[in-house]
Amino acid sequence: MSHEDVLNPNQLPHDPEKATLEGKNKFIGFWMFLGGETVLFASLFGTYLALVRSTSGENTPENLFGLELVFIMTMLLLTSSLTSVYAMYHMKNHDFKKMQLWLGITVLLGLGFLGCEIYEFYHYIHEYGFTFRSSAFGSAFYTLVGFHGGHVVFGLSWIVALMIRNQKRGLNLYNAPKFYIASLYWHFIDVVWVFIFTVVYLMGKVG
């Protein structure tokens, strides 16, 4: 396939994200990275589970966590995962505008999630005086949940950068793998969140 073909939106094959060697390599390399991320988050979860009882004063998981906010955050992130699935569906059908639209909705939902998380941390620090340095539980909690929040920030910046950069180019074999991989990253963020809301918040409330 010549260079012109690669950049021609009318020549797109099916599965445009894996049609070029570069796309295939990105796909394999990114899954390797996700395997590594799994281990990284496991070490943070292990630390949290080991230190969750090392609290100080009244700031225990049972007293701190409010399930309403966590439920809203879960719904936002889960829905944003579905909207990025829609975006990839339109990518495979070579509909660039609809893909951009659904990616935009994904970004909005992600921003909503991020806003809730910032509010949550702000609330803990100012209402409860529960900070990173309060206790070993505090350090483990902010490291684990904050690291996930950092992933959300990175994922959002990534998707927004791709959307703006390729706005006028349309879809081609050069940027299709980029969009696909960004959406995989976004799904992985939701995978981690499923374990955070289960292990940190729900199991923290059960005690």
Next chain:
Amino acid sequence: MTERTESTSRYKIDIRKKEYKEEMVHQVTSFTLMILFTFIAFGMVVMEISSYFVKPVLLLLAVIQVVFQLYYFMHMKNKGHAMPAMMMFGGIVIAIVTILTFTSIIWW
């Protein structure tokens, strides 16, 4: 001759579009189930069911949700995903060992 190739490729595109639609149906179904499992998990904690079953059931619900996410949303059920599966399962094995070590062997 060109007409014929065009009609065959048109036919192939239609088949693909149908495949994508079917995949979409699976994905929406898995999304609905994930929402349902989330409701069950939160409901169990809000209703304060006190039993030593609660934690294992919560973990089981989380694992099922993640399987849906990986296999349907991230397409791991599709062809050509042997390498991703190897990476993820390798990662998961080390992840489990790490968590076991941190929570049992290491003295904090």
